[in-house]
Amino acid sequence: MSTVPSLAVRLGSLELPYPTLMGSGCYGTGEEFAPLADLTRIGAIVLKSVTRLPRLGNPMPRIVHTPAGMLNAIGLQNPGIDWYLERELHKYAERPCKLIGSVAGFSVDDYARVCERLAARAEIAAVELNVSCPNVASEGETFGCDPGLTAEVVRAARSTTDKTLIVKLSPNVTDIAAVARAAEAAGADALAVINTVRGMAIDVDAWRPRLGNVAGGLSGPAIRPIAVLAVYEAAQAVRIPIVGQGGIETLTDALEFFLAGASAISIGTANFTDPRVPGRIVTELQAYLARRGLADLGALVGKANQGFTTPHQYEGDEG
Amino acid sequence: MATIDTRVHATTVSERRELGPGVVLLTLDAAELANATRPGQYVMAIPPSGETAATALAVYETQGKLASLLFFTTGKRTRELAALHSGDRLDLIGPLGNGFDCSGDARDVAIVAGGVGIASVLLCAQRLVRLGSRVRLFYGARTAELLIESQRFADAGCELVETTDDGTRGAPGFVTDALERAPRPQAIYACGPTPMLRRVAQIANASGVRAQLSLExxxxxxxxxxxxxxxxxxxxxxxxxxxxxxxxxxxxxxxxxxxxxxxxxxxxxxxx
Structure with missing residues (x-):
């Protein structure tokens, strides 16, 4: 096949040239990474979450490196939506890629009000609802852990904008499919699966938690199998596209997510290892599709879906 | 802040030396980086395995097309870097950070270094000596064999005040105790563990001396x-x-x- 395979992807009305999003809070405003990576070769940057009021964030330490990953507890440090819209956002307009705004909140009303004002701005191509931040004394994550509350947030945000709404789900739930279905029914255009996994590390010399916030969110390759399964389960529960994320570092990792049912992927912590990772994945993904004679990514999405192992294998196995 | 020179540099290890137990000096063939780096700046070393986060390391010295990194092996990430040998490739992001203000206005300067903090202050010491300042290096480590590179600083024209926690070389006790006992300098530059920096800040602030602290x-x-x-x-x-x-x-x-x-x-x- 001589034509170059397409990596373009559509999330609701949002069209992206590449299926690679840079995870919220992991890529700054894009300015920090611009000298180190080709921003014309990424799908979009998901900006750091903004809240209704300014937040100083958590006390230090905010980062702990762990085996095959890291814990973070930044605590949604941000200047609040007023300051953000007046003094920050215009600076990002020159980025050569699309920008997705991220909204966090502590009430349904918070989400709706911030989403409305953010989505109204031309610099913002789509909005991600962060209903799953594990680092704000569990208030933020409360929404994403409850299908009913998730639906309320999404419905309220949906009524404020026609731009693509991505809902970022928490892995810290019993049944992610139920939350996924609730978000879809309430009007989400896409789901981001998953946010970080709650975790903790203890300083055994000082006998105290290593993070200033005590608990944090685990990211990196350590959580990849958790994320792949979450994508697989969510993909079977909904028809809207899924942005798969959690420890993606290589082409192989990316393929796992597409085959599990993701239409796009998000890269976060891997940018801290090597900012060339997103560019490398795009190049290798294109070569992979060409080698396999596939015209686009659609040929991969969900192709590993075999449902779940049939229950009869376990019948009678009481031990 | 990141300078316009900040980018990914593909470098080659030209020499690897062990300066003490677990203390490694990697000299890199890195002309652009060496040329662009100012005193007190650092790099993020991209792990060759791709299996850990990048590691922040001070640029210890620059000379012509060579830049060197001095670090203690403390964990998985630094062990991977310590295993590199001459001829190996190492990719770095840099130079990063604001670095020290070494304008040379102060004629009598104290540099305070604790442990691996010594890696951040050589370029600063060299610059200040060159500008004609008297530079006293207050240098502390846990034990004698970890007081590395003292001679390097002496050769650069610094007066040395050494301390060790266990008293095996120099004055016993903390380097900040030695700083406190000494006549006040006009300016202080410091890099080391946070408790040391906090004490340096107390001493400097109490006596009205301006101090620049490189935080870790x-x-x-x-x-x-x-x-x-x-x-x-x-x-x-x-x-x-x-x-x-x-x-x-x-x-x-x-x-x-x-x-x-x-x-x-x-x-x-x-x-x-």
Whole structure:
């Protein structure tokens, strides 16, 4: 096949040239990474979450490196939506890629009000609802852990904008499919699966938690199998596209997510290892599709879906 | 902040030396990096395995097309770098950070280094000596064999005051005790563990001496993207990021990124 395979992807009305999003809070405003990576070769940057009021964030330490990953507890440090819209956002307009705004909140009303004002701005191509931040004394994550509350947030945000709404789900739930279905029914255009996994590390010399916030969110390759399964389960529960994320570092990792049912992927912590990772994945993904004679990514999405192992294998196995 | 020169550099290890137990000096063939780096700046070393986060390391020395990194092997990430040999490739992001202000206005200067902090101050010492300042190096380590490179600083024209926690070389006790006993300098430059820096700040602030502290912290990205390494700073500091007024956030400080606005901060502007 001589034509170059397409990596373009559509999330609701949002069209992206590449299926690679840079995870919220992991890529700054894009300015920090611009000298180190080709921003014309990424799908979009998901900006750091903004809240209704300014937040100083958590006390230090905010980062702990762990085996095959890291814990973070930044605590949604941000200047609040007023300051953000007046003094920050215009600076990002020159980025050569699309920008997705991220909204966090502590009430349904918070989400709706911030989403409305953010989505109204031309610099913002789509909005991600962060209903799953594990680092704000569990208030933020409360929404994403409850299908009913998730639906309320999404419905309220949906009524404020026609731009693509991505809902970022928490892995810290019993049944992610139920939350996924609730978000879809309430009007989400896409789901981001998953946010970080709650975790903790203890300083055994000082006998105290290593993070200033005590608990944090685990990211990196350590959580990849958790994320792949979450994508697989969510993909079977909904028809809207899924942005798969959690420890993606290589082409192989990316393929796992597409085959599990993701239409796009998000890269976060891997940018801290090597900012060339997103560019490398795009190049290798294109070569992979060409080698396999596939015209686009659609040929991969969900192709590993075999449902779940049939229950009869376990019948009678009481031990 | 990141300079216009900040980028990914593909470098080659030209020499690897062990200076002490677990102390490694990697000299790299890295012409552009060596040329662009100012005293007190650092790099993020991209792990060749791709299996860990990048590691922040001070640029110890630059000479012609060579740049060297001096570090202690303390964990998985530094062990991987310590295993590199002459001829191996090492990719680095840099130079990063603001670095020290070495304008040479102060004629009598103290540099305070604790442990691996010594790696951040050689370029600074060389610059200040060249500008004609008297430079006293107060250098402390846990034990004698970890007091590495003292001769290097002496050769560069520094007067040495050494201390060890266990008294095996120099004065026994902390390096900050030696600083406190000594006649006051006109300016202080310091890099080392946070407790040492806090004590240096107390000494400097109490005597009205301006001190530049190069802070150490666990980095996430190391380039300003994640806000994982912050320090509370007075709002009036030129290094303070733009942020809503104090009453809006219930705090008279703002968090600055150590990797981006720093790593060097004025002692009297820190609110820690």
């Amino acid at each position: 912290e666990t980095f996430g990205c190391g380039i300003g993207g994640c806000w994982g390494c912050v320090v509370p700073l007075v709002r009036a500091s030129v290094q303070a990021p733009s942020f809503p007024p104090a009453q809006a956030v219930n705090g008279d400080f703002v968090y600055a990124r150590i990797c981006r606005e720093g790593p060097v901060f004025w002692a009297h502007e820190l609110r820690w």
